[in-house]
Amino acid sequence: MTNWFQRLMPSRIRTEGGNKHNVPEGLWDKCPACQQVLYRPELERGLHVCPKCGHHMRISARTRLNAFLDEGEREEIAADIAPADPLKFRDSKKYKDRLSQAQKATGEKDALVVMQGSLKQMPLVAAAFEFRFMGGSMGAVVGARFVAGVERCLEQQLPLVCFSTSGGARMQESLFSLMQMAKTSAALGRMRKAGLPFISVMTDPTMGGVSASLAMLGDINLAEPKALIGFAGPRVIEQTVRETLPEGFQRSEFLLEHGALDQIVDRREMRDRIHNLLSLLHHRHWQPGPAQTEATMEAPRESGEAGQD
Amino acid sequence: MSQQFLEFEQPIAELEAKIRELQYVSSDNAMDLEDEIRRLQEKLQNKARQIYENLTPWQVVQLARHPQRPYTLDYIQHLFTDFEELHGDRNFADDKAMVGGVARLDGQPVMVIGHQKGRDTKEKIRRNFGMPRPEGYRKALRLMSMAERFHMPILTFIDTPGAYPGIGAEERGQSEAIAKNLQVMSGLKVPILCTVIGEGGSGGALAIGVGDVTLMMQYSTYSVISPEGCASILWKSAEKAPDAAETLAITSDRLSQLGLVDEVIPEPLGGAHRAPETAAQSLKQALCRHLHRLQEHAPEALVEQRYQRLLNYGVVKH
Numbered sequence: 050m051t052n053w054f055q056r057l058m059p060s061r062i063r064t065e066g067g068n069k070h071n072v073p074e075g076l077w078d079k080c081p082a083c084q085q086v087l088y089r090p091e092l093e094r095g096l097h098v099c100p101k102c103g104h105h106m107r108i109s110a111r112t113r114l115n116a117f118l119d120e121g122e123r124e125e126i127a128a129d130i131a132p133a134d135p136l137k138f139r140d141s142k143k144y145k146d147r148l149s150q151a152q153k154a155t156g157e158k159d160a161l162v163v164m165q166g167s168l169k170q171m172p173l174v175a176a177a178f179e180f181r182f183m184g185g186s187m188g189a190v191v192g193a194r195f196v197a198g199v200e201r202c203l204e205q206q207l208p209l210v211c212f213s214t215s216g217g218a219r220m221q222e223s224l225f226s227l228m229q230m231a232k233t234s235a236a237l238g239r240m241r242k243a244g245l246p247f248i249s250v251m252t253d254p255t256m257g258g259v260s261a262s263l264a265m266l267g268d269i270n271l272a273e274p275k276a277l278i279g280f281a282g283p284r285v286i287e288q289t290v291r292e293t294l295p296e297g298f299q300r301s302e303f304l305l306e307h308g309a310l311d312q313i314v315d316r317r318e319m320r321d322r323i324h325n326l327l328s329l330l331h332h333r334h335w336q337p338g339p340a341q342t343e344a345t346m347e348a349p350r351e352s353g354e355a356g357q358d
Numbered sequence: 359m360s361q362q363f364l365e366f367e368q369p370i371a372e373l374e375a376k377i378r379e380l381q382y383v384s385s386d387n388a389m390d391l392e393d394e395i396r397r398l399q400e401k402l403q404n405k406a407r408q409i410y411e412n413l414t415p416w417q418v419v420q421l422a423r424h425p426q427r428p429y430t431l432d433y434i435q436h437l438f439t440d441f442e443e444l445h446g447d448r449n450f451a452d453d454k455a456m457v458g459g460v461a462r463l464d465g466q467p468v469m470v471i472g473h474q475k476g477r478d479t480k481e482k483i484r485r486n487f488g489m490p491r492p493e494g495y496r497k498a499l500r501l502m503s504m505a506e507r508f509h510m511p512i513l514t515f516i517d518t519p520g521a522y523p524g525i526g527a528e529e530r531g532q533s534e535a536i537a538k539n540l541q542v543m544s545g546l547k548v549p550i551l552c553t554v555i556g557e558g559g560s561g562g563a564l565a566i567g568v569g570d571v572t573l574m575m576q577y578s579t580y581s582v583i584s585p586e587g588c589a590s591i592l593w594k595s596a597e598k599a600p601d602a603a604e605t606l607a608i609t610s611d612r613l614s615q616l617g618l619v620d621e622v623i624p625e626p627l628g629g630a631h632r633a634p635e636t637a638a639q640s641l642k643q644a645l646c647r648h649l650h651r652l653q654e655h656a657p658e659a660l661v662e663q664r665y666q667r668l669l670n671y672g673v674v675k676h
């Protein structure tokens with residue numbers, strides 16, 4: 050197909066295919082799924098979804114929240130909380146050093162960012178995991194921030210949306226990290242009791258203790274296409290059962306088929322879909338203004354071939 | 359069943375063998391070896407005390423997994439009367455790695471739920487080595503909800519390497535099953551008393567571990583990941599498991615210092631398997647004491663306290 054993309058491609062790359070050494074520094078990225086060479090500004094506008102094959106690349110917590118929430122006023126919740134090291138944990142490296150390394154690499158204090166903002170004018174709280182921060186692992190800060198987000202929802206009767214991407218519990222906080230599963234699940238129990246909706250969006254990957262707590266407890270469970278989602282890691286399972294895992298095992302499509310998800314949602318449609326879902330579920334507390342229903346439906350993005358596989 | 363000894367217990371095994379030999383000789387030949395026997399018994403006591411007072415975390419792991427350690431059904435036999443086992447999750451299967459039922463504790467009707475390991479090879483396989491699948495957690499959930507309806511306190515017994523990492527378990531929603539239990543347990547309007555009796559392995563343990571009080575048998579462990587798993591991820595070598603066991607703070611004394619466990623139940627010298635009934639009696643006293651205390655609270659207050667307790671888990675910097 051000739052599209053905007055191929056028109057933008059330098060002819061050299063177009064003819065030689067996407068070999069890595071042919072990708073010019075800076076402006077071009079290669080899709081890890083289809084090897085297509087992609088023009089980075091366009092990729093960013095398309096929310097890091099490959100316009101050719103629809104592959105959803107991993108994105109940072111802040112990129113995620115920036116794309117999801119309305120522009121304008123946002124308040125970060127519990128931003129001042131930072132990780133401690135109650136066990137003085139040390140493996141081949143000190144936990145303390147791992148933390149400062151992760152903080153330097155990501156600019157985040159820990160692996161979850163929580164913000165109050167709005168989605169097409171509907172006020173809400175949104176949280177996003179930062180996978181580059183120690184694999185998005187859940188320690189005490191993640192738990193505390195998540196609970197702070199829930200508490201804000203309870204105070205102001207807001208819906209909650211959480212984008213998960215995590216390897217699971219944070220080993221370096223040992224049993225404290227395990228207890229974050231109980232803590233976040235209990236807090237979501239309060240949301241449930243208060244009749245406030247929680248939409249969980251699982252992105253690649255959502256595993257272990259995060260999957261087995263807050264991520265699976267959505268009133269509505271959504272996932273991005275082809276995300277790896279599960280409790281035990283595929284390698285551990287393979288070693289245990291000594292069988293080849295079925296095709297597509299633990300991917301979003303597999304979970305949808307087995308009834309664990311409500312929908313698989315393309316990242317480029319995320320705002321529309323979640324807004325629509327919350328407008329319906331949260332109707333007792335929020336209703337769109339008269340002109341709003343139509344006005345806020347965004348024009349399809351250039352690259353947005355919805356649901357393509 | 360003859361006593362099985364762990365590697366670090368070899369000095370004890372040797373002394374016990376020597377004493378048995380002397381006892382045999384003495385009864386056979388009418389020789390008076392009593393002084394010698396008494397001397398050896400004293401030595402044995404001292405040796406045993408010395409070994410058990412200085413256990414490394416990795417040695418505690420071995421004890422927690424001891425093949426003769428009392429399992430949930432053993433404790434049930436010693437702690438309760440009128441036990442009726444209840445089966446099945448009403449959806450898919452009866453998970454043999456999770457047992458449960460109604461019983462009496464000191465006359466009072468209660469709901470009992472616990473992981474169950476097997477003793478011999480056949481039983482181990484039947485019990486899936488104490489590793490539940492989603493239906494195990496869903497059976498537990500069914501019984502716990504029933505307990506709430508009938509105003510029965512819930513007592514759980516934790517003893518699992520972890521949730522079963524299998525294809526079917528994932529297909530049937532292992533994550534959701536565990537998460538659901540955590541959420542529901544946090545809000546049940548009856549007292550929940552959780553006891554780690556052996557291995558408290560990660561999410562599979564926590565799935566029946568959310569309650570008003572957490573007790574640990576002295577030589578049990580409770581951890582976010584097995585020492586072997588942690589070692590192979592962080593040290594890239596499962597052989598570093600003893601180091602991981604140390605660093606992870608998985609023993610009852612460390613966890614009680616960290617405030618994650620409310621009470622440690624002392625075990626008989628050598629571990630609960632050396633005198634299961636004595637171990638069970640100590641546990642029973644503690645359970646009754648905590649239950650009486652918890653029953654003084656109105657259900658709503660109980661749930662609120664439990665919630666606050668959960669929120670307090672974790673250390674952060676402000």
Ligand SMILES: [Zn+2]
Nearest residue numbers: 080083099102
């Ligand atoms: Zn692609």
